[in-house]
Amino acid sequence: MSPFHFDSLIWHWPIAIYLFLAGISAGAICFAVLLKHFKLGKHAYKSSFVQAACLIAPLAVFAGLGILVVDLTKPFDFWKILVFYNPTSVMSVGVAVLMVYQVALFSWLACLFKEPILKWCDNRWPIVEKALNILMKFEATITGLLVILALSLGAYTGFLLSALTTFPMLNNPVLPMLFLISGISSGAAGTLLGGVLMKGNPDGKEVHFIHNIEIPLILLELALLFTFFLGLILSGGQSQVAALNAIGEGFWGWVFWAGIIVVGLAMPLAFNLFMTTSAKRKFSYVAITASCSLFGVLLLRNFILYTGQMTVA
Amino acid sequence: MKKERRLFLKGACVAAVGVAGASGLSIANSSTSKDDGTPNCKYALIHDENKCIGCDACSVACRETNNVPEGVSRLDIEREGPFGEYPNQFYRFTRKSCQQCEGKPCVNVCPTGAAYHDPKTGIVSVDEWKCVGCLYCIAACPYQIRFINPVTKAADKCDFCKETRLKEGRQPACVEACPTKALTFGDLKDPHSQVVEVLKTTPNYRSKTELGTRPKVFRIASQEGEIKL
Numbered sequence: 325m326s327p328f329h330f331d332s333l334i335w336h337w338p339i340a341i342y343l344f345l346a347g348i349s350a351g352a353i354c355f356a357v358l359l360k361h362f363k364l365g366k367h368a369y370k371s372s373f374v375q376a377a378c379l380i381a382p383l384a385v386f387a388g389l390g391i392l393v394v395d396l397t398k399p400f401d402f403w404k405i406l407v408f409y410n411p412t413s414v415m416s417v418g419v420a421v422l423m424v425y426q427v428a429l430f431s432w433l434a435c436l437f438k439e440p441i442l443k444w445c446d447n448r449w450p451i452v453e454k455a456l457n458i459l460m461k462f463e464a465t466i467t468g469l470l471v472i473l474a475l476s477l478g479a480y481t482g483f484l485l486s487a488l489t490t491f492p493m494l495n496n497p498v499l500p501m502l503f504l505i506s507g508i509s510s511g512a513a514g515t516l517l518g519g520v521l522m523k524g525n526p527d528g529k530e531v532h533f534i535h536n537i538e539i540p541l542i543l544l545e546l547a548l549l550f551t552f553f554l555g556l557i558l559s560g561g562q563s564q565v566a567a568l569n570a571i572g573e574g575f576w577g578w579v580f581w582a583g584i585i586v587v588g589l590a591m592p593l594a595f596n597l598f599m600t601t602s603a604k605r606k607f608s609y610v611a612i613t614a615s616c617s618l619f620g621v622l623l624l625r626n627f628i629l630y631t632g633q634m635t636v637a
Numbered sequence: 638m639k640k641e642r643r644l645f646l647k648g649a650c651v652a653a654v655g656v657a658g659a660s661g662l663s664i665a666n667s668s669t670s671k672d673d674g675t676p677n678c679k680y681a682l683i684h685d686e687n688k689c690i691g692c693d694a695c696s697v698a699c700r701e702t703n704n705v706p707e708g709v710s711r712l713d714i715e716r717e718g719p720f721g722e723y724p725n726q727f728y729r730f731t732r733k734s735c736q737q738c739e740g741k742p743c744v745n746v747c748p749t750g751a752a753y754h755d756p757k758t759g760i761v762s763v764d765e766w767k768c769v770g771c772l773y774c775i776a777a778c779p780y781q782i783r784f785i786n787p788v789t790k791a792a793d794k795c796d797f798c799k800e801t802r803l804k805e806g807r808q809p810a811c812v813e814a815c816p817t818k819a820l821t822f823g824d825l826k827d828p829h830s831q832v833v834e835v836l837k838t839t840p841n842y843r844s845k846t847e848l849g850t851r852p853k854v855f856r857i858a859s860q861e862g863e864i865k866l
Contacts, residue, residue: 334776397770397790404769408749415773416748489742489848490779637779637848 327575332491333633338395340625343481344510345388346422347503347621350478351511353381353429355534357471360436363533369437373530376518377511378433384514385426414487418480425473432470435463478504485632493556493566494632502548506621509541513592513617520610527605535596538617542593549584566635576631579623588620678824679759679853680737680797681832682812683841686859688819689730691716695811695820702801702810709784711735711795712811720862729862735782735795736844736852737761743774743783743792752792759825759853760799765791779848797822825853 328337356377360368368374393402406423410416434441438456445452459466482500489495512534520526556567571580595613599605691714699705699712711734718728741761743752751767752774754760768791775783775792786793798809807813812820823832832855835841841855 332781334772397772397785398768401769404749404767405771408767410748410750412745413748413773415746415771419748487746488776490777490781633776636781637845 327630330634332636333630335629335633336395337626337629338391340622340629342388342391342395343484343503343629344622344625345384345391346481347478347507347625348510348514348618349381349384349388350425350474350504351508352377352384352514353432353474353511354471354508355512355515356381356436357432357467358537359530359533361467363529369440371519371528371530372522372524373515373519373528373534374436376522376524377515378436380511380514380518381429382426382433385422385429389422414480414483418477418484421473421476421480425470425477428466428470428473431459431466432463435459435466475504478507481507485628490637491566491632491635492559492561492563492637493570493635494628495637496552496556496563498548498552498555499628502545502552505541505545505548506624509538509545510618510621512538512541513614513621516610517614517618520607520614526607526610531605531610535599539593539596542589542596546589562635562637566631569635570627570631576627579627583623584620584627587616588623592617592620677757677826679826680822681825681836681853681855682737682797682809683821683832683835683855683857684732685819685821685857686730687857687861688817689714689732689859690817690819691728691730692816694814694816698810698814699795699798702798705793706786706788708787709793711782711793718862727861729859731856732854733780733782734854735761736780736850736854737795737797739851739853740849742777742779742848742850746773746777748773755799758797758799758803760797761794762796762799763792763794765789768792779845779850780852 356368356374359371359374359377364371364374369378393399396402405416405419409420434456438460441456442453447453479500482503485491485494485503486496486499516531516534519530524530553567553571556563558564571577592613595609595616599609693714696710696712696714700710703711705711713733715731715733716728717731719726720729721727737760739759741752741754744754744761747753747768748771749767749769751764751769753762753764755762765786770785770790770792772785772792775781775785783792783794785791797803798807798811802809802813808822809820812822821832821835823830825832827833835857836855839857841857843852843855846852
């Protein structure tokens with residue numbers, strides 16, 4: 325059985341990329357909201373880190389949807405998913421969440437960048453100012469909705485796979501939580517990496533704030549991974565076969581232990597623990613830690629998708 | 638700041654209630670929806686693995702009748718064996734085709750409703766036009782019998798010849814083609830049908846029922862071959 329080609333394989337790597345992009349979008353916008361509300365306030369839009377998160381969130385979700393459409397066997401019929409809905413289908417509900425999420429996302433971005441938008445418009449279109457003022461009235465509600473929708477989107481990527489009873493490893497109640505938490509941590513990493521690449525101060529209060537949240541996130545992710553696999557092994561039968569097949573010997577076993585556990589989780593955790601909150605951050609430190617996290621989450625998506633489809637119930 | 642937080646929470650509550658209400662409603666709708674009094678029947682098929690000789694007449698007939706392109710198939714006979722010593726050798730044959738589940742995992746996951754349960758016949762069907770090819774139904778099928786038709790690019794599978802033979806008032810192509818009468822087809826709701834009679838008098842089994850699929854392809858276990866644990 326080759327790691328990328330086997331009989332029961334139905335969804336290939338483009339789906340893993342999509343799951344990754346949806347997660348990073350949800351995570352990045354959560355951090356933009358957190359940074360604005362707890363650290364930066366009104367002038368949040370001036371921070372490179374908030375700007376990076378606000379670029380990543382829409383671009384990632386567009387790229388993900390693009391991949392999804394191209395991956396259909398009938399790409400030109402994609403609009404049928406938007407027209408016909410099936411409430412029992414996780415994918416259908418997810419598409420609805422994705423659509424509303426994008427509306428909330430752009431409304432919130434408009435509120436956040438109100439000043440630069442108005443400056444750019446330079447009183448040319450009075451309707452823009454009017455629309456922005458109306459949006460600003462509902463800013464708190466939009467923010468609340470956006471956070472809920474982002475969390476739903478992050479969890480949805482897990483529910484999409486966990487709805488498949490065919491594959492005992494995917495049909496697992498921990499999977500949506502695991503995807504949500506790893507998605508949020510990839511959003512944090514994306515925000516940090518984007519921020520320092522956009523000339524943000526690697527020792528700024530944004531970095532310290534995000535790094536503080538990263539430690540509990542990584543610990544939670546480790547606990548969820550442990551629960552995920554121990555749960556499968558204790559269930560016995562095909563679930564046990566699937567779990568041992570995934571994290572045992574072979575290509576995907578290496579991906580899990582070396583790629584996900586060591587590079588993706590243990591190294592960022594060690595960096596964060598050794599570099600206390602008071603220490604001075606450098607560009608290379610922030611960039612490397614964030615890259616390790618992103619790499620780990622991308623591997624995790626591929627690992628779960630491929631090994632999940634290897635064992636049939 | 639305090640007012641803002643209150644508004645945030647208000648927005649959150651409205652959203653949560655909205656989502657819960659909408660999903661509750663849809664579940665209620667799906668559980669109470671009833672067919673419109675049309676003649677209700679529930680087609681089922683029995684494969685007698687003792688009578689089956691693995692001649693593939695059924696799969697050939699299926700391909701011709703339903704215009705199934707090369708490279709994919711709606712129906713396969715899988716063989717295991719040979720068991721035993723020559724001259725007393727035997728094979729075991731199992732049918733691989735749509736199980737026409739009542740639990741219908743493929744229908745539940747289909748985002749557009751292209752995979753649907755036909756209330757008149759109880760047959761799980763595909764609306765080629767509505768299908769966008771997301772492969773979700775193919776991943777959801779525990780029997781792994783769905784495939785993408787290379788010509789239509791839509792999901793495809795056995796529909797008990799609903800669009801071909803049943804329309805002509807005949808039995809499915811595989812049932813008609815079987816030289817040993819290993820296949821029995823009929824309506825489960827008709828107490829006098831041959832299927833009901835066979836099911837009531839012969840021990841039978843179904844595949845993967847533990848997944849809640851409630852398949853309507855019944856099998857009469859081969860008495861030859863090994864017993865595996």
